Amino acid sequence: MAAPLVLVVLAAVTVRAALYRSSLAVFIAERVEVASPLNAWKRVVEGLALLDLGVSPYSGAIFHETPLIIYLFHFLIDYAELVFMITDVLTAVALYLAIQDFNKVVFKKQKLLIELDKYAPDVAELIQTPMEMHYIPLKVALFYLLNPYTVMSCVAKSTCAINNSVIAFFILATIKGSAFLSAVFLALATYQSLYPLTLFAPALLYLLQRQFIPIKLKSKSFWLYTMQYASLYLCSLVVIICLSFFLLNSWDFIPSVYGFILSVPDLTPNIGLFWYFFAEMFEHFSLFFVCVFQINVFFYTIPLAIKLKEHPVFFMFVQLAIISIFKSYPTLGDVALYMAFLPVWSHLYRFLRNIFILSCVLIFCSFLFPVLWHLWIYAGSANSNFYYAITLTFNIGQILLISDYFYAFLRRDYYLTHGLHLTRQDGTEAMLVLK
Amino acid sequence: VCTSRFWFNYRHVANTLSVYRSVKRLGIPDSHIVLMLADDMACNPRNPKPATVFSHKNMDLNVYGDDVEVDYRSYEVTVENFLRVLTGRIPPSTPRSKRLLSDDRSNILIYMTGHGGNGFLKFQDSEEITNVELADAFEQMWQKRRYNELLFIIDTCQGASMYERFYSPNIMALASSQVGEDSLSHQPDLGIGVHLMDRYTFYVLEFLEEIHPASQTNMNDLFQVCPKSLCVSTPGHRTDLFQRDPQKVLITDFFGSVRKVEITTETLSLDRDVAGFESKFPEEELATEPLKYAEQLPVAQIIHQKPKQKDWHPPGGFILGLWALIIMVFFKTYGIKHMKHVF
Numbered sequence: 001m002a003a004p005l006v007l008v009v010l011a012a013v014t015v016r017a018a019l020y021r022s023s024l025a026v027f028i029a030e031r032v033e034v035a036s037p038l039n040a041w042k043r044v045v046e047g048l049a050l051l052d053l054g055v056s057p058y059s060g061a062i063f064h065e066t067p068l069i070i071y072l073f074h075f076l077i078d079y080a081e082l083v084f085m086i087t088d089v090l091t092a093v094a095l096y097l098a099i100q101d102f103n104k105v106v107f108k109k110q111k112l113l114i115e116l117d118k119y120a121p122d123v124a125e126l127i128q129t130p131m132e133m134h135y136i137p138l139k140v141a142l143f144y145l146l147n148p149y150t151v152m153s154c155v156a157k158s159t160c161a162i163n164n165s166v167i168a169f170f171i172l173a174t175i176k177g178s179a180f181l182s183a184v185f186l187a188l189a190t191y192q193s194l195y196p197l198t199l200f201a202p203a204l205l206y207l208l209q210r211q212f213i214p215i216k217l218k219s220k221s222f223w224l225y226t227m228q229y230a231s232l233y234l235c236s237l238v239v240i241i242c243l244s245f246f247l248l249n250s251w252d253f254i255p256s257v258y259g260f261i262l263s264v265p266d267l268t269p270n271i272g273l274f275w276y277f278f279a280e281m282f283e284h285f286s287l288f289f290v291c292v293f294q295i296n297v298f299f300y301t302i303p304l305a306i307k308l309k310e311h312p313v314f315f316m317f318v319q320l321a322i323i324s325i326f327k328s329y330p331t332l333g334d335v336a337l338y339m340a341f342l343p344v345w346s347h348l349y350r351f352l353r354n355i356f357i358l359s360c361v362l363i364f365c366s367f368l369f370p371v372l373w374h375l376w377i378y379a380g381s382a383n384s385n386f387y388y389a390i391t392l393t394f395n396i397g398q399i400l401l402i403s404d405y406f407y408a409f410l411r412r413d414y415y416l417t418h419g420l421h422l423t424r425q426d427g428t429e430a431m432l433v434l435k
Numbered sequence: 436v437c438t439s440r441f442w443f444n445y446r447h448v449a450n451t452l453s454v455y456r457s458v459k460r461l462g463i464p465d466s467h468i469v470l471m472l473a474d475d476m477a478c479n480p481r482n483p484k485p486a487t488v489f490s491h492k493n494m495d496l497n498v499y500g501d502d503v504e505v506d507y508r509s510y511e512v513t514v515e516n517f518l519r520v521l522t523g524r525i526p527p528s529t530p531r532s533k534r535l536l537s538d539d540r541s542n543i544l545i546y547m548t549g550h551g552g553n554g555f556l557k558f559q560d561s562e563e564i565t566n567v568e569l570a571d572a573f574e575q576m577w578q579k580r581r582y583n584e585l586l587f588i589i590d591t592c593q594g595a596s597m598y599e600r601f602y603s604p605n606i607m608a609l610a611s612s613q614v615g616e617d618s619l620s621h622q623p624d625l626g627i628g629v630h631l632m633d634r635y636t637f638y639v640l641e642f643l644e645e646i647h648p649a650s651q652t653n654m655n656d657l658f659q660v661c662p663k664s665l666c667v668s669t670p671g672h673r674t675d676l677f678q679r680d681p682q683k684v685l686i687t688d689f690f691g692s693v694r695k696v697e698i699t700t701e702t703l704s705l706d707r708d709v710a711g712f713e714s715k716f717p718e719e720e721l722a723t724e725p726l727k728y729a730e731q732l733p734v735a736q737i738i739h740q741k742p743k744q745k746d747w748h749p750p751g752g753f754i755l756g757l758w759a760l761i762i763m764v765f766f767k768t769y770g771i772k773h774m775k776h777v778f
Contacts, residue, residue, distance in 0.1 A: 051747045071749050071757070181768050239760065246753045 004138050005096060009089050012145035016088070019155045020081050033369050034156040036329035037266045038064050038193065041080070041157035044073055056248060058256040061266070066192055067244035067253050069159060084154050087161045092141040094168040095340055098175045099137040102313055102344070105175070105210075107133065120419035126412060128347055136343050144340035148366075153333035160333030163192050167337065170196070171316065174203045177210045183232035191240050194261050195323045198298055201305045202319055204229055206312035215309055264290055264328045269387055271369070272330040273395060276388040297326040307410075314409055317341045321402045325395055335398065342405075351408035354400060361397035365390050436517060438549030438558045440473035440509075445629040446620050448476045449490040450548045450590060450636040452498035457643045458544070461691030469520055469535055471507040473559065483627060490632055490640075506533050514564045522575045539580035544588070544689040548636065551591030553614055554599075570600040577603040584677070586689040590635045592617040595671040607654065607677045607684075611635030611661075612668035619667050634666045646686050648693050654681040 019025060028034065029041060037043070047063030047070065050056070057063040057070065076083050110127060113119060119127075144150055153160055170185035182203055189196035204226060205215065213221050244253060260266070267275045274293060278286060300322050308315040317338060324334035349355070368390045375382035411432050437451040455470055476488050477499045488499040507516055519525050520535050537543060549556060555563040576582050587608040589597050594610030601608065611618040611633065620630035621637045632640075638661035646652060658672050658681070674681050687693045 054746065068757075071753070074747075074749060178768060181764070184764055243753065243756050243760070246756060247749055249750070 005093070005141055008138065008142050008145055009092065012088065012092070012151075013085055015146070015151055016085050016154050017081075019151065025155050028152050029156045031152070031156065031370065032269055032373070033271050033332050034153050034160075035158050036270050036331050037268055038261065038329045039159040039163070039331065039333075041159070044069065044159065045077070048073060048077060056250065056252055058248075058250075058252040061260075064257055064260045065159060066257055067247040068188075068191070068240070069162070071247060072162075080157055084157050084161050087165045088145060088150060088154050091161070091165040091168040091337075092145045092340075094165070094172045095144055096137045096141040098168070098172040099140045099344055101172075101175045103133045103136060119416050122420050123416050126347075126416055126420070132347070136346070139343035139346075140340055143343055144336065147336045147339060149332040149336035149339070153331065153336065158331060158333055160331050163189070164333060164337045166192060167196060167199070167320070170199070170203070174206050174316075175313070177207065179207050179229055180232060182207070183229060184236045187233055187236035187240055190237060191244075193327070194258055195297055195327050198301045198319050198323060199316060200230075200233065201301050202308075202312045202316035205305065205309055205315065209310075209312060261328055262290070262294060264293075266329075269373075269384065269391075270329055270331065271335075271391050271394060272328065273326070273391065274328050276384060276391070279384070293326070294328070297323060311409070311413075314345070317344075318402055318406060321398065325398050325402075345405060345409065348405060348408040348412060351411045352404050353407070354404050358397050358401045358404065361393060362401070365394040365397060369394075436471040436512070436545070436547045436549075437473060438471075438512065438547060438556060440475055440559050442476070442479050442481045443629055444473075444549070445476055445488070445627070446632050447548045448472055448474075449488055449498060449631050450633055451546065452488055452503065453490045453496075453632070453636065453640050454546050454643075455503070456498050457640060457646075458690055461643075461646065461687060461693075462648055463690075463692040465504040466532065467692065468504070469506050469533065470504065471512045471517065471520075472505050473512055474505050474508040481628075489624065489627065504532070510559070512559055514558050514562050514568070517558075517564065518568065518572050521572045521581075523579065523581060535581070537581050540583050541581070542689050543582045543585045545585065546588045546590075547597075548590040548633065551589070551593055551597065553593050553596045556589070556591060556597060566597045566600040569597060570602055573601060573606060574603045577605075584679075584684075584688070588639075590618060590633050594618065598671075598673050601673070601676060604676055605678055606673075607681070608673040609657065610671045611666070613671050616668040635661050635668070635670060638665060643686075643690065646690065648687060648691050650685075650687065652686045654684045654686065657686060 019028075035041065043063050044065060047057035047065065050059070050063070051070065051074075073080070073083075106128065107130060114127070150161075166185060166189045170182060170189055173181035173185050186196060186199060186203060189199070207229065208215055208222065208225060211225065213219070213225055215222060241254075245251060264274050264278060267279045269275050277289065277293075281289060301319065304315055304318060308318070320338040320341075324330050324338055327334065369387075372382055372386045372390050376384060376387050414432055437447045439447045451470070451472060455468065458468065459465070476482060477486050486499065487497045490496050490498045507520075520533070523535065525534055535543075547556065549558070551557060554567075555565045557563050573585065576585075582605070584605045585607070587598060587601075587606060589609070590611040591597075593612060593614050593616065595613045598606075598608035598610060599614075612635075619634050621632040621634045623630045639657070642657065642660045654674075658670075661670050663669050677684075685693075
């Protein structure tokens with residue numbers, strides 16, 4: 001499997017290098033869909049220039065990166081393109097290894113459940129075979145590397161790529177079962193952008209499952225392990241934040257990074273839902289609505305944890321998608337990360353109901369983003385409502401995609417345990433509905 | 436200073452312009468007058484006689500014209516600008532005509548009109564100046580030696596409250612009404628549709644018409660202007676801070692620019708001094724320094740200079756801490772047995 005992966009990597013690197021040398025690089029770097037105030041490359045350069053002039057980079061409202069990024073790019077700023085290409089490759093390799101391991105786990109679990117006779121007799125066609133699962137890791141790496149969203153994000157040199165790679169390493173560490181590494185990477189990811197905090201729950205569930213600790217609220221070993229993991233995570237987070245203090249000898253970075261993420265002061269248009277809403281709102285209500293919008297990201301963790309406690313990796317996928325839809329400054333790089341996981345659930349294809357419409361919606365919206373931006377900003381014949389409409393449609397497409405996958409997953413699970421041909425009490429054919 | 440705007444306050448502008456005219460007639464040039472008006476009367480769409488401001492009914496006297504020099508007009512008439520003019524705390528870019536360039540031998544006349552109340556005067560319908568602020572401004576002027584003697588006249592409702600708080604020496608104050616009384620306007624003109632003048636100022640101006648640069652009328656006569664029968668309100672005055680006897684103070688000390696001229700019959704020879712002046716200049720060596728810009732690097736050299744080296748480096752402690760953490764994580768994950776391979 002190594003050779004095809006290397007081939008894919010080479011192809012991806014070629015595409016990116018070609019785009020870097022072309023004139024599209026400048027055009028893509030300015031697009032708001034890939035460069036948000038949090039991760040635009042221009043701002044990184046500006047922050048480092050300010051530092052060279054002896055001013056704290058957090059003093060204006062320009063730079064919102066964490067101090068570790070300052071440290072990284074202080075030495076690597078001349079090789080920025082290489083850095084981003086390597087980051088993308090690392091992410092893809094991490095995802096590849098993670099999904100390889102995950103497939104083994106899935107297969108083992110399936111075998112166990114078959115032997116325990118947990119499955120209904122007529123579900124032979126639903127069981128996953130090693131044959132069809134053989135190419136999934138390669139497909140995942142392919143999906144990530146050659147996704148146009150990722151390519152554009154890389155050419156724009158948006159630090160979202162670094163964010164994605166940290167999350168990918170976190171997923172790799174979790175699936176391999178190392179609680180310590182997974183806590184460290186999760187702390188790094190949370191330190192970078194606040195939202196991966198919600199990935200704590202699926203990681204914990206996966207690790208508990210791996211240790212064969214049952215998830216009951218009264219069980220002592222459950223709480224012990226949870227406490228261990230939580231303390232590892234919190235300690236690493238505290239250590240990283242204190243270390244960042246020593247870079248510039250000031251706590252300036254906390255309001256600039258986390259205050260900025262949470263309070264959303266910059267309302268530049270992006271593919272998210274925050275900017276238009278808060279541009280129209282009265283000052284009086286903005287605090288309330290900021291809280292409501294931010295809670296929306298974190299809110300789905302508990303119900304999903306309850307429903308998906310047997311399937312933590314799917315939970316992680318759904319959670320990643322929710323983060324990239326509802327976060328305060330989403331970019332296409334975030335979307336690319338969860339889309340890389342879609343091949344893992346390709347066995348759900350027969351249960352997906354709206355996949356054609358949704359893929360059309362997503363593709364059309366991706367094409368319409370630059371068109372309506374041009375109409376609004378340059379031609380002046382449209383206004384922000386047009387662009388926001390496309391944003392809304394894109395997000396609705398994403399949300400429906402996720403809920404479709406969710407439905408398909410739960411439906412397959414139900415069929416596995418209850419048999420493919422469901423009948424109601426009076427004997428007619430029944431249909432599963434997601435309520 | 437006229438502190439009100441809008442068409443129905445026509446009379447305040449007419450008041451101010453009439454006093455301005457009298458003062459100019461008595462010899463004070465525009466360079467020594469700071470005139471603050473909202474200046475929205477003459478060109479107001481409601482003015483049936485555009486470009487004019489009349490102070491007397493039947494349109495006898497147009498006090499507006501092209502020799503009226505308004506220094507602070509329209510929205511520049513604010514409390515802040517007024518106090519800045521008085522105290523001299525003006526930004527360096529202010530032109531001379533907007534400054535009060537007085538020194539410790541100057542006699543200053545301040546005339547204010549508008550709407551007021553007990554202890555305050557309303558500026559342009561949006562802010563107020565209090566009597567305390569005004570008293571403090573005068574004290575600043577005294578400390579900075581910006582006046583020799585100051586005459587303060589105010590024609591508003593409850594005008595006497597504005598001079599109650601003065602505490603600096605050499606100030607004399609007159610007001611058109613006492614606290615609790617309103618100053619009333621004189622006569623409306625049915626052709627223009629508004630009141631043209633206030634009573635107190637009207638009678639003060641009648642009084643001033645008889646003053647000429649050589650007249651010996653003194654302040655006590657000014658205090659008698661406009662008794663209650665004519666003015667309906669009781670004018671007030673305050674002389675306790677003034678060091679001279681008001682009887683001996685001439686009106687023209689404040690309202691006119693009267694110079695003391697001595698006529699002499701001697702002849703002075705000026706030749707000596709002129710020669711002295713001429714000899715100064717040629718002998719002086721103007722020490723010219725070599726012009727600095729010629730010594731700069733040529734442009735070609737400047738643009739090819741190397742960019743400045745990066746000055747900022749992450750602190751050593753940070754780098755040490757970070758790499759120590761990374762190594763600790765590595766060894767924790769992969770076991771201590773690798774350590775002996777590293778070392």
